[in-house]
Amino acid sequence: MMNKVYPSAAAALEGLLHDGMLIASGGFGLCGIPELLIAAIREAGTKNLTVASNNAGVDGFGLGQLLETRQVKKMISSYVGENAEFMRQYLSGELELEFNPQGTLAERMRAGGAGIPGFYTATGVGTVIADGKEHHDFDGRTYILERGLVADLAIVKAWKADPSGNLVFRKTARNFNVPAATCGKTCVVEVEEVVPLGSLDPDKIHLPGIYVHRIIAGQHEKRIENRTVRKRENA
Amino acid sequence: MMAEEIKGWDRNGMAARAAQELRDGTYVNLGIGIPTLVSNYIPKGVNVTLQSENGMLGMGPFPFEGEEDPDLINAGKQTITELPQTAYFDSAQSFAMIRGGKIAMAILGAMEVAENGDLANWMIPGKLVKGMGGAMDLVAGVGRVVVVMDHTSKHGESKVLKACTLPLTGKGVVDRIISNLGVLDVGQKGLHIVELAPGVTEEELRAATEATIVG
Numbered sequence: 047m048m049n050k051v052y053p054s055a056a057a058a059l060e061g062l063l064h065d066g067m068l069i070a071s072g073g074f075g076l077c078g079i080p081e082l083l084i085a086a087i088r089e090a091g092t093k094n095l096t097v098a099s100n101n102a103g104v105d106g107f108g109l110g111q112l113l114e115t116r117q118v119k120k121m122i123s124s125y126v127g128e129n130a131e132f133m134r135q136y137l138s139g140e141l142e143l144e145f146n147p148q149g150t151l152a153e154r155m156r157a158g159g160a161g162i163p164g165f166y167t168a169t170g171v172g173t174v175i176a177d178g179k180e181h182h183d184f185d186g187r188t189y190i191l192e193r194g195l196v197a198d199l200a201i202v203k204a205w206k207a208d209p210s211g212n213l214v215f216r217k218t219a220r221n222f223n224v225p226a227a228t229c230g231k232t233c234v235v236e237v238e239e240v241v242p243l244g245s246l247d248p249d250k251i252h253l254p255g256i257y258v259h260r261i262i263a264g265q266h267e268k269r270i271e272n273r274t275v276r277k278r279e280n281a
Numbered sequence: 282m283m284a285e286e287i288k289g290w291d292r293n294g295m296a297a298r299a300a301q302e303l304r305d306g307t308y309v310n311l312g313i314g315i316p317t318l319v320s321n322y323i324p325k326g327v328n329v330t331l332q333s334e335n336g337m338l339g340m341g342p343f344p345f346e347g348e349e350d351p352d353l354i355n356a357g358k359q360t361i362t363e364l365p366q367t368a369y370f371d372s373a374q375s376f377a378m379i380r381g382g383k384i385a386m387a388i389l390g391a392m393e394v395a396e397n398g399d400l401a402n403w404m405i406p407g408k409l410v411k412g413m414g415g416a417m418d419l420v421a422g423v424g425r426v427v428v429v430m431d432h433t434s435k436h437g438e439s440k441v442l443k444a445c446t447l448p449l450t451g452k453g454v455v456d457r458i459i460s461n462l463g464v465l466d467v468g469q470k471g472l473h474i475v476e477l478a479p480g481v482t483e484e485e486l487r488a489a490t491e492a493t494i495v496g
Contacts, residue, residue, distance in 0.1 A: 074335040074372070075358040077351065100372070127411030128358075136410070143410075148334065149376025149418030156373040167380065168421040172399075172452025175417065205352075217369055219352040221336050224371035252371075268351035274359040276343040 049209045050261045051240055055086035058234050058260040062199055063092040066119075070155060070197035070230055071099035071109065072223030075128070076271045078215070079108045082236045082264045083201040088112055098122040098155070098195060100148060100222050102132045107269055113141070122195075124148035128271065147175060150192050152225050157194035159228025159257070164193050200230025203266070204253070207237045208246050211255025220252060227257050234260045288485070289461040289478035295429050297322040298478075299388050299459050302427050303329050307385035308378075310334060310419055313357040315429045316388040330366065332384055334415040336375045339367035356415065376415070380422040387419040391428040391455075393445045396492035398455040398467040400428060401447035413450060420451035432460035432489045439491040441465070441472070462486045471495035 052058035069087075073079030084103075087095075088111050095118050102121055103110035112118050113131050120142035126132050135141035146154065147169045157165050166189035170176050180191040202223045205216035213235060215223060227233045240263045290298060292315050300322035303309060310332045311319050320340075323329060331340040333355040340355055341362035349360040378384060393401040400420060403413035420426050433439055441458060457475070458465045463486050464476040471493035477486060487494055 075354065077335070077354050077358070123412060125412035125414040133410075145412055147413055147417035148372070148415040149380060149422075152372035152376050153380075169380065169418045171421065173417060173449045175413075215369075215371075217350065217352040217363070218333070218336050218354055220369055220371045222372045225373040270349060270351045270354075270360060271358040272354070272360070273349055274343045274361070275346040275349060278345050 050211045050255070050259060051209050052260050052262050055082045055236065055262050055264070056089065058262045059083065059086055059090060062232055062234065063087065063090050065092060066094040067092070067198040068096045068098065070195065070200045070226040071097060072202040072221065072226040073099065073101070073108065074218070074221035075101055076104065076108055076269050078203050078219030078221050078223055079103065080201040080203040080236050081108060081266060082262065083234060084109060084111055088115055088117065091115075091117070093117050094119045096120040096122065098151065098197060098226075100124050100151060102126045102129050104128050104271065105131050116140070120144065122146055122151065124151055145175070152222060154192060154195040155222070155225035155229040158196040159225065162194050164191050166190065167192055195229055197226075197230045198232070200226050200233040202227045202233060202235045204235055204237045206239050206241050206246065207235060207258070207261050208241055208243050208255070209261070210243060211235070211258030211261060212246055212251045213237070213253040213255070213258060214246060214250065215252050224253050227253055232259050233257055234262070236262050236264060238266060239263060288480040289463070291461070293318060294478070295459055295461060298464065299427060299429050300324060302386065302388070302457070303327050304385065305329070308332055308338065308383060310379070310384050310387040310423065312387065312389035312416070314390045316390060317357060319388055332375075332378070333361075334375050334379065334419070336370050336372055337367065339364045341367070376418050379415070379418050382422060382424060384419075384423040386425040386427060387423040388427045388429060389416060389419065391430040391440070393440050393442055393447050394428055394430065394455050394458055395442050395445045396467070396471045398453040399445045400426070400450045400455050401445040402450050404448045406448065416450050420454040425456050426454050427457045427459060428455050429459045432462040439489055441490045441492045443492055462489055465494070468495060
């Protein structure tokens, strides 16, 4: 049986990074982001990156770390509202930004991973998103053609992996991690725990190991972006 | 009483009115801001399942202090809880159910709405550019789109227009407008007044509306 487990994030990224590459990253906000791999890419100093990720982290955490070091040339995202450094670089023209509707971004990744080069969607018809895209009518409704997305590298965070790369996610931390993983020519995954072969129920695997090439385990900060609570009512 | 001096609905009043739109047994997506408050006013006997587009059906209330889970958030990145019927899934699956028409209704915020149902709620050129998130997918995919919004800007200018001035989120997508002044439906030739908010006259609603009101 293959063992895909590497000793560190740096070791798992060895030979996979090059300037100008396209990286797909999982996560939604700061939930389920591959924080260890992002930190290792910052250490590696790879430049001119295009990063497809729903969000761009916050100042100083997540993908915000790669923006601080000017390693990112372009972001493909649906929402970047929580990041002042991102705004500064974008408004000054230092950073390119391609807005994709959130479902279009997810489907572009899913399609890319499934060998589908393009798909039609009604999302964005009649908006700036449709500018320059092929329009086609099906059954009386107008759709636009969106392209599947294939990344040089996918970086993903899961809860548990076995050594063969079968993955289990936890709650809403699954989000973009599944479609991002599938669209990478190579996929590196960080998990909270590598468990022995045979300990994951084959009926409860969220992403089979065929999509996963390298795995690391480590401690995650798992920062909360917007902490909201309710008061306990008195009996 | 302060309430006597205020005309129309406040944020919670709009949310409570929007909650009357919920139909028993349906799946619904609530946007960020006032729409999130709608979950506080779900009528008794109406059972709805809330979808959060980051990958969850069956969204529960905020957690008790000390029980926040960084792996469990809603689309506004707020910590939340799960319910007995909760299911989790990935983002592609989440938007497949939105695009596939499985979500009966979305209640969203708006910057501008036009009399033909055009909606603008994601971008103000030259100002902060945050992104559309899942809003374009929702308005293109769900069965019914209800927007909750202030009828006029801080400067008193109407936000219910003949044509939107801001970049669109969707074209001809809005079914019903719930504002602080009342409820309007988007019809073939313009807007129809459905209801006036408490203390608001039809003349006041018409005066605050740039869009054509046909009935």
